[in-house]
Structures are given as structure tokens and as C-alpha cells.
Amino acid sequence: xxxxxxxxxxxxxxxxxxxxxxxxxxxxxxxxxxxxxxxxxxxxxxxxxxxxxxxxxxxxxxxxxxxxxxxxxxxxxxxxxxxxxxxxxxxxxxxxxxxxxxxxxxxxxxxxxxxxxxxxxxxxxxxxxxxxxxxxxxxxxxxxxxxxxxxxxxxxxxxxxxxxxxxxxxxxxxxxxxxxxxxxxxxxxxxxxxxxxxxxxxxxxxxxxxxxxxxxxxxxxxxxxxxxxxxxxxxxxxxxxxxxxxxxxxxxxxxxxxxxxxxxxxxxxxxxxxxxxxxxxxxxxxxxxxxxxxxxxxxxxxxxxxxxxxxxxxxxxxxxxxxxxxxxxx
Ligand SMILES: NC(=O)c1ccc[n+]([C@@H]2O[C@H](COP(=O)([O-])OP(=O)(O)OC[C@H]3O[C@@H](n4cnc5c(N)ncnc54)[C@H](O)[C@@H]3O)[C@@H](O)[C@H]2O)c1
Numbered sequence: 001x002x003x004x005x006x007x008x009x010x011x012x013x014x015x016x017x018x019x020x021x022x023x024x025x026x027x028x029x030x031x032x033x034x035x036x037x038x039x040x041x042x043x044x045x046x047x048x049x050x051x052x053x054x055x056x057x058x059x060x061x062x063x064x065x066x067x068x069x070x071x072x073x074x075x076x077x078x079x080x081x082x083x084x085x086x087x088x089x090x091x092x093x094x095x096x097x098x099x100x101x102x103x104x105x106x107x108x109x110x111x112x113x114x115x116x117x118x119x120x121x122x123x124x125x126x127x128x129x130x131x132x133x134x135x136x137x138x139x140x141x142x143x144x145x146x147x148x149x150x151x152x153x154x155x156x157x158x159x160x161x162x163x164x165x166x167x168x169x170x171x172x173x174x175x176x177x178x179x180x181x182x183x184x185x186x187x188x189x190x191x192x193x194x195x196x197x198x199x200x201x202x203x204x205x206x207x208x209x210x211x212x213x214x215x216x217x218x219x220x221x222x223x224x225x226x227x228x229x230x231x232x233x234x235x236x237x238x239x240x241x242x243x244x245x246x247x248x249x250x251x252x253x254x255x256x257x258x259x260x261x262x263x264x265x266x267x268x269x270x271x272x273x274x275x276x277x278x279x280x281x282x283x284x285x286x287x288x289x290x291x292x293x294x295x296x297x298x299x300x301x302x303x304x305x306x307x308x309x310x311x312x313x314x315x316x317x318x319x320x321x322x323x324x325x326x327x328x329x330x
Contacts (some may be wrong), residue, residue: 006240007032013080015039015067015113016048016087020127020190020198023052024232025030025084026060036060039076039087043105046090047191051328067109073116082239083126085113090194092133092287095155106158107165114169117130125176127239128166130159132183132252132292141222142295144250145181145236147253152287163248170246180234180245183252183294187228187314188321190191192329200225200262204318207266207273208326216280219260222291224252227314230307237305244302252294262311269315 017038044049065072101224136150151157169175186200193204238244267273
């Protein structure tokens with residue numbers, strides 16, 4: 001069965017659906033005829049933006065609710081086939097300032113969704129959006145799912161605890177789950193107001209404003225940047241594939257790029273912006289993970305998914321989007 005046939009009439013709930021990743025998944029499912037409901041609490045300073053669904057607003061329901069709200073989620077999870085659970089506190093730096101809020105959203109909030117599913121819709125498939133930060137300091141690249149998990153921030157710890165909870169609901173309660181550990185996503189529909197997360201997007205904004213792009217150290221640190229369209233396709237492919245159920249997957253581009261290369265690529269595409277090097281701030285050194293490149297072979301094998309977008313093309317598409325729409329994001 002092709003993806004279009006699968007998704008026609010599927011009842012899909014996307015939590016955090018007004019954010020970058022959730023709204024991109026929604027935009028891809030609308031043409032397939034999926035029956036979509038978005039849930040989002042529109043909490044500052046995260047990425048909720050109604051403009052993200054501007055062109056598809058009439059093709060879905062939008063519910064302003066919090067995944068921690070037991071009564072709201074009880075009703076919202078019902079009569080859904082697939083739940084993409086993207087709602088989250090996304091800044092690992094903020095999680096160090098307010099670990100309680102992070103735990104409340106990224107652990108308790110997700111526990112609430114799972115418990116509502118168990119009680120009111122146990123046949124639904126639920127997909128979790130974890131992070132590559134769950135691995136902590138990297139021992140060797142590319143990083144497979146078997147790499148030890150040694151999270152170094154409350155954000156990464158709560159994502160790991162939530163992942164374990166998803167696994168518990170799978171093994172003990174028989175709920176269908178898929179768990180992702182996502183590398184560094186970027187692209188259209190991301191918030192552009194601050195640098196708390198989505199570094200590539202923030203650097204694109206700075207470059208477009210002709211400001212310097214500041215790099216810690218010599219810029220040799222390697223990251224794996226995944227274009228949001230490729231990431232959304234990964235979610236959609238995994239949800240269709242029986243082989244993905246009950247499994248954890250690392251999701252990234254599979255390509256390592258240094259900070260220096262990434263910033264130079266942005267400056268080249270934008271045609272503005274200079275790169276500036278400063279020493280590592282002490283509080284960043286403590287949580288730095290070292291180089292990170294995703295081993296994507298498990299997800300590729302299980303779902304047939306492959307990333308399609310190299311960094312330069314992804315940055316070019318992102319820059320084109322914000323050249324048109326920046327005022328909607330700042
Ligand atoms: N962007 C990244 O760098 C990154 C990397 C790895 C994993 N992730 C995870 O992917 C998910 C989506 O991230 P994104 O990049 O689209 O970020 P985003 O900020 O664009 O979207 C997150 C959305 O969740 C909503 N939200 C937050 N708390 C909520 C709550 N309690 N109830 C309902 N809605 C709530 C926000 O309002 C926002 O619209 C998050 O869970 C995030 O942790 C993101």
C-alpha cells in the first residue's frame with residue numbers, strides 16, 4: 001500500500017502541532033486526506049505559530065490545550081488512529097534553569113497522554129519525539145541506538161525517562177509506540193525569536209540581518225543537521241511501518257558537518273554574515289556532548305525512509321522561506 005492510500009481517512013492527533021515539526025507533518029498529511037487534529041498549548045517561548053498552518057488551516061481542527069490537562073487529553077486522544085506526540089519544552093539550557101517545568105511537560109505531560117491512550121483508546125499508535133542529547137557525551141560515531149544513554153541535562157534526562165515510559169506502556173500494556181531520538185532539526189516553520197534551540201535557524205536570522213555568527217571554540221565540533229521535511233517524512237514513514245512498532249530509532253541526516261562548515265554555508269547562501277570565534281563559555285563546556293553523527297541504518301531498514309536533502313539545499317530552502325515570511329516569526 002502506498003503512503004497516500006494508508007493515510008486517507010486516518011484520524012491523526014498531533015500534539016505540539018503548531019510548532020515546527022508538528023506543523024510540517026500536518027502539511028504533508030493534508031494532501032493524503034488524513035483527518036487531522038492539532039493540539040497545542042501555545043506556551044512561550046516555544047515555537048507555536050498559527051502562520052505555520054496558514055495554507056492548510058481549513059483542512060484540520062485546531063485545539064488549544066495542554067498535554068498535562070487530564071480532562072482535555074482524555075477526549076482528544078479518543079477516536080484517533082495515530083498520535084504524533086511533539087509537544088515539548090525544547091530548550092536544554094532552559095531545563096537547567098527550571099528542571100521542574102521540563103519534567104512537568106516532557107515527562108508528566110507525556111505520561112498523561114500515554115495514560116489517556118491506555119484508558120480511552122488503547123489501539124492508537126503513539127510516536128515520541130526524543131533527542132540525540134539523551135546519549136550525553138559521545139563515545140564513537142556514527143551513533144547507533146545501542147550507544148549508552150548518559151543524559152547530561154534535565155531535558156535529556158526527562159526525554160530518556162519519557163522514552164522508558166513509552167517502552168513500559170508498549171511492553172506491559174501492549175500500546176503501539178515508536179520512539180525517536182532526533183538530531184539537530186532546522187528549516188521552515190521554526191521559531192526565529194531566540195537562540196534557545198534550532199541553532200541553524202538562529203544563525204540564518206543573524207546572517208539575514210548582516211550580524212556576526214558567533215561560534216564557540218574553533219568551530220570543529222561536528223553535528224548532524226536534519227532538514228525538517230526529511231524529519232517529517234521519517235515520522236510519517238515510521239507510523240506506516242509495522243516493523244517500527246515498539247522500537248527506538250535515531251533520526252538524523254546521517255552526515256556529520258562541522259559548526260564552521262554549517263555557518264560558512266549559511267553566510268554563502270544568504271550572501272551576508274561573518275563568522276566570529278569566541279572561547280567556550282564554562283556552562284556550555286559542562287554539557288557539551290562532543291561530535292555527533294547519526295547512524296540511521298535501523299530506521300532506514302525498518303521503514304525504507306531516507307533523508308533527501310543536503311545541508312546547502314536545506315539552508316537555501318529555509319532562507320527562501322524566511323525571505324518571504326520573516327515578519328511572521330519575529
Ligand atoms: N527542535 C529541536 O532542536 C528538537 C530536537 C530534538 C527533539 N525535539 C523535540 O521535538 C518536539 C517538537 O519540537 P519542535 O522543534 O517542533 O519545537 P517547537 O517549539 O516548534 O514546537 C513545540 C510545540 O509544543 C508546544 N507545547 C509545549 N508544551 C506544550 C504542552 N504542555 N501542551 C501542548 N503543547 C505544548 C509548543 O507551544 C510548540 O508549539 C519537541 O518535543 C522537542 O523536544 C526538537
